Amino acid sequence: MPTPNPAFVPPTAHTTRPDIRGTFGTAASTHWIATATAQSVLERGGNAFDAATAGAFVLHVVEPHLNGPGGDLTAVFATATNPTPTILVGQGPAPEGATPDHYRAEGLDLVPGSGALAAAVPGAVDAWLLLLRDHGTWELADVLAPAIGYARDGHPVAPAVVRTITAVRGLFEEHWPTSAARWLPGGAVPVSGDLVRNEVLASVLERLVTAGDGSGSRTARIDAARTEWAEGFVAEAVDRFVRQPHRHSSGTDHAGVIRASDLAAFRASYEPATTAEFRGCTIAKTGPWGQGPALLQTLRLLEPLDDTLLDPSTEVGAHTIVEAQKLALADREAFYGDGDVPLDVLLSDAYTDERRALIGDRASAELRPGTVDGVVHAIPPVRTLAEAERVGTVAAQGVGEPTVRVTATPAAPVTPVEDRGEPFVAPDGETRGDTVHIDVVDRWGNIISATPSGGWLQSSPTIPELGFCLGTRLQMTWLEEGTASTLRPGERPRTTLTPTLVLRDGVPVAALGSPGGDQQDQWQLLFLLRWIVGGYSPQQAIDAPAMHTTSFPGSFWPRTWEPAGLVVEDRLGDEVIAGLEARGHVVTRAGDWSLGRMSCVTRDPATGVLGAAANSRGAQGYAAGR
Known part of the structure; x- marks a missing residue:
């Protein structure tokens, strides 16, 4: 156990969950089924990369309002033989047709927050397959089997998914009929706990596996699936579908500009992590x-x-x-x-x-x-x-x-819904996305933190031949020239996805992350301060009261800010909150348990003891291990 720092407020005596400890392997994610899937892969001899990939494809199925195959991801990992942190780049670029002039010609001054005009090239699926090929051990068919099973046979739908479908039901029925057919079975919103199926998505995953039949090696089989995704039926279906004008968050109808050639031109990649030292630890992140x-x-x-x-x-x-x-x-x-x-x-x-x-x-x-x-x-x-x-x-x-x-003069803030761990979804299709997260460490020392996102069911109309929709990452670019993140064809939009790896003495000791858009690193910072400096255990650090500033331009449409804005959990305490208000912070109280969906896994290199912890807010994230 860490030693509490007397300079910090002591953590509460009891946590909402135990700090998981073991020596075999641990996993944590934003949905219990994905955590269980990852742990089951470890139990059957798979390594952390096999487990994370299997869990991630399950997240596409069980948290479709927060991520999907049409989205993106970033991950940071280290292997048992190479502790140097590496970034897995699953963020696709802007399509060649995505120019500021095109959007302005469509009457837009911002990239919309929903609809195919906001879609970057999907990167998540290829990134997971690249990781599996190079660092996993299992066959693709075995890794995808859990996701295929849950898609074809059904899984009990979570209340959060039901709330999201309810919020956009009118949009689906009036403007996005293919989404209505997919998510309103029999014309009704599913009830929490109903078995929800996506047989079309199951067939897509099976076709990726089949693409490698007859290939001579495991590597060739996975590469065949990657080619089928980027150059075969998936790319063709995307190209056909987005040419049809449909409603965007702007309230106007537009066709998308992404084409099959854009998917064919993209492949996921690796990059060195960007690092900085803090209190004896090395913190590894993506590039800028x-x-x-x-x-x-x-x-x-x-x-x-x-x-x-x-x-x-x-x-x-x-x-x-x-x-x-x-x-x-x-x-x-x-x-x-x-x-x-x-x-x-x-x-x-x-x-x-x-x-x-x-x-x-x-x-x-x-x-x-x-x-x-x-x-x-x-x-x-x-x-x-x-x-x-x-x-x-x-x-x-x-x-x-x-x-x-x-x-600006501080104005009374309005709390975005995603501050409560769910995406903001207005009936007109305005979305501010949340996402999912998964961490895995195995007994050999392989460790990964991954944040998949995009392709939410409310991002754009469902592509009927695929059973999923495209993401909306381009909304994080500007149409104005001369900014660091101006929309440019072929360049990656600046993403909010930001997993973390922590090392001591050059050896990984923790992988962690959180959904939450612009809040992801803010909530991770609180964790790191309490864990590294304050001596909290991981679960204590996750459970402690959270907060974040909104005093900066948001990354999501409509790109607004709240000068001096500060969102806090009420558990921070009346005295502390009053003191912050006296200092000029414009405080929004978000409830006692509302901010952050952190999870993490840990490893003690000296003893080999592994750990995991997960957020209890929203009653969905779980950690497991032994």
Whole structure:
């Protein structure tokens, strides 16, 4: 057990779940069926990568409102023979036809939040198959068998799926008939616990397996499935279907621009992780085409501060943490994208020291990105969540000067539904997505943290020949020229997907992550501070009261922000919350158990003891192991 830090508020005596411990293997995810599936693969001799892949395809089936085969993923992993953290890139790029001019010609000033115009090239399926080919041991047929079974024979549908279908029933019936046929069997919304089937998806997965029949090796069989996905019937069905105009979150009808050639041109890949040191640990994240380095920037800002300033359960700690996050997230908006990002500067001592000096005693209501010599990016004007008038901006006057300063009078915030662990879905199709997560570690030392997302059942109309829809990751790009994340054909949209690997002395000790869009790294930061600095156990850190800032431009349509906004769980306490309000934070109370869907697995290299923990909020995530 870790030693509690006396500078931190002690964790509660009892957790909602036990800290799972064992020596054989552990798994944790956002749905108990996926966790059980992953653990069953470990029990039958599979390694962590076999288990994670099997669990992930099951997540497509049991959490279809949060991810699907038409979506994307990022993962960070290390193998038993190579502890160097590696990123699995399952984020597809923008299609060749996805140009800002096209969207403006369609009468749009933002990429919609739902509909095929928001679709990047699907990357999740190819990424999992790549990982399985290179680092797994099982045959594809065995790995996909659980997902095929649950899709064909049915699984008891979770209440959250029912709530989502209910919210968009009118949209489906009026505008998306193929989705109505898929998710409203007999014209009715399923009841929680009903067996829900997706026989079409089961057939798709079986056809991928069949594509490799007769191939000479396991590698060839998996590669044949990858080719069939990218160049065969899946790509053809996508191409045919999206040419039909359909309703988007803009309230207008449009055809998609993704084509079979876009799928054929994409293959998942690996990249080195981006890392930073914090309190004796190495934290590994994606590159700046994801939001992961913002967590690293925040940790660098907090690193030298006194422990009393790092406790999220106190007024001064919560304030300090949130102010550091605002600075890092402002830099995310100014600099991050699938291009040349000056990470060496953003993570440097000199830059971090300069930025740290901006943390004051009062809550900032400004968007304050830093400056990097030779780099000038525009930031489009942003609106408050209440859709007030756009606030003023001051453009850069020259190289090395501030790119933007945005200020506003704090307005009363409205709590987005995804803050409660579910995606926001309005009857008109407006969506702000959540996602899923899975972590696995095995007895040999293979370890992975993965965050699949996109292709939610409410993302765009169901493609009838496939049983799933496309994702909406392009909504995280801007149509304005000159921003770090402007929509560019062939480039990856900046994703919010951000799993984490933690190493000590060069050896992995934890894999962790959370759904939650822009909140993913904010909730992970709380976990890391309480676990690394505060001495909490993983389950204690997950159960502790959570919070996050909304004082930055959101990644999801309609790209709004809340100046000085802070969303907190009521369990933070009346005294702490009142103190934060006195400092100028515009606080939204979200209930006692509402924020975050964290899970993690751990490994002690000295003893070989493995661990796992999972979020109890929403009564869906589970950890397992032995």
